[in-house]
Amino acid sequence: MQKSLFIEAVRSHRLFETLRSLMSFAVARMREAHLQEVASSMTLTTLLSLVPLLAVSLAVFAAFPSFADTRKALEDAVFNSFLPIQYSEVIMKYLKLFSDHASGLGAFGLAGLSLTALLMIDKFFVTVNRIFKVRRMRPWTQRAMIYWALLTLGPVGIALSITLTTQAIRIAAGSTEVSLPGWVFVFFQIFLQTFAYAVLFKLVPNCKVPFAHALIGGLFVAITGQIVKEGFEIYITAGTLSSIYGAFVAFPVFLLWLYIAWILVFAGAAVTAAIPQLTSGRFADTYMLGNDFLTGVALLKELTLAREAGRPIVAEEDLARAVDSYPQAIERILIRLSEYDYCAPILENERRHLTAWALLCDPKEKTLRDAVFALLVDPRNGLLQSARADGKKPAGPLAEWFSTFEDDSFIEETLSELARSGRVKELPKA
Structure with missing residues (x-):
């Protein structure tokens, strides 16, 4: 059944339209979060934090000499995956030198380096949550534990998976010394990067993200990054940058690639965040003016009707279905x-994701006035302020004009009166 639907979608060009809509939604998310400016800022932050990040992460390997091969595998995989080999070797040489110097610091110096690295991770978390339009970040204590786990255990886990998988591939080929074709390692890099990015897109946002959506975003970053x-590599080997910067060409190349890498990562997050929009019947309304207010009024109507029907608690998914939207949008x-x-x-x-809602107010007394202020017009706007009594x-x-607007009948309509205006869809029965 699914296969026939897929073929039908391809034949009718609906798949192309869906992909085009997904890309347009993702670009809109990127514009809303000003990701070009954020990527520029993250490039500078990464430049300042990369040595502390490596120093703290590689210090974990230094504590266990038996992990020497695993550390080498991590270094090779990280830098060879992102930069052309002729530049990755030069940059890795200097970064390792700086990290070795940093490893000689005392407790306070190491704490300072750790703080610098943690601040970069925090900025990444904040940006990704902004892309997903998350209003409430995790508590600082919970975030600090996640950051520290990423900083220390993350590199170890990645390095071990690289080492074990590489050995498994070679054993399957019949020899631990066999030279495998280059495309095998390219495929392996894409696979590993897809999974790593999917884990980030699943765990970083403080909202519900289906792992299938995270995998699509991760695959987008991995494939696009490889392309x-x-x-x-073709561009920088053309000699343009070398003729300008000479022996210092590795530095601008590294900065340019950091910027591109952050753009790709945030684009993957935007793709992941935009996928749920395609599951709603009103996905085209998302960026229409006033959509949040109209959706909010519809949600209040559904909650009021549910209470009157003896269902004081309504699941978030049911509310999203009733207003033809998706959970992440209505949660906000x-x-x-x-x-x-x-x-x-x-x-x-268990992850503090809101999953059900109930009407808190008295629907016979509460009007739409506050909904207008919450989603449509901020009454604190200077254009709407009344004159101060002291004349200053x-x-x-x-x-x-706004005083007459506030007296309008629609803004003074109670939720009970709103509920009596009929409904389009029935909520599922309890």
């Missing part, structure tokens, strides 16, 4: 409405 790497809107005492989260899973500040040019 860009090949094109990048419901959190905003909860700040105005309309509703409250009832159930949370005149009224805003729209203050009088």
Whole structure:
């Protein structure tokens, strides 16, 4: 059945339209988060944090001499995966030299290096959560533990997987010394990078991310990165940069590649975040003006109807289905409405993801006034402010008009009156 649907989608060009919509949504997410500026900032931050990051991570290997081969595998995989070999060797040589110097620092020096590296990881987490439109970050204590685990255990796990998988491939080929074709290692790099990025896109956002969506985002970064790497190698070997920078060409090449790498990583996060939009019937409404307000009103209506039907608690997925949206979008809107005492989260899973909601207010008393303020118009806008009693500040040019707007019948409509206006879809029965 799924195969026939896939063939039908290809024949009718719906697959192409879906991919085009996905890319347009991803680009919109990137623009909203100003990822070009963020990638530039992350490039500088990475340049300052890379030596501390390597010093702390490689110190774990230094504590266990038996991991020497594993450390070498990690170094080769990381730098050969991202940069052309002639530049990766030069850059790795200097970074290892700097890291060896840093490893001689005392406890306070090591703590300072760790803090620098952790701040870079924190900025990455904040940016990815912004792409997913997460309003509430994890508590600092929980984030600190995750950061430290990534900083210390992450390199060990990656290096071990590289070593074991490489050995397994060679054993399967019949010899531990056999020279495998280059495409095998390219495929292995793409596979490993896809899984690594998928884990990041799954665990970093403080919201529910299906692993299948994270895998698509990871595969996008891995394949695009490999293509860009090949094109990048052709570009820099053309001699343009070498003729300008001479012996110092490795440094601008490294900066340029860091910038490209961050753009690709954030693009993968944007692709992952945009996939749920395609599952909603109203995905084209996402970037229409006023969509958040209209969706918020529809959600309040569904919550009111559910309470009147004897269902005070409604699952987030059911609410998303009722308003033809997707859970990540309505969660952001419901959190905003909860700040105005309309509703409250009832159930949370082990990762603190909001999974069910209930109407908190009295639907016979609560009007849509606060919903307008929460999702449509901020009453603190200077154009709407009334004149101060002491005469020091005149009224805003729209203050009088806004006072009549607040008295409009639709803004004073209660939730119970809203619920009586009918409904489009029925919520699932309990």
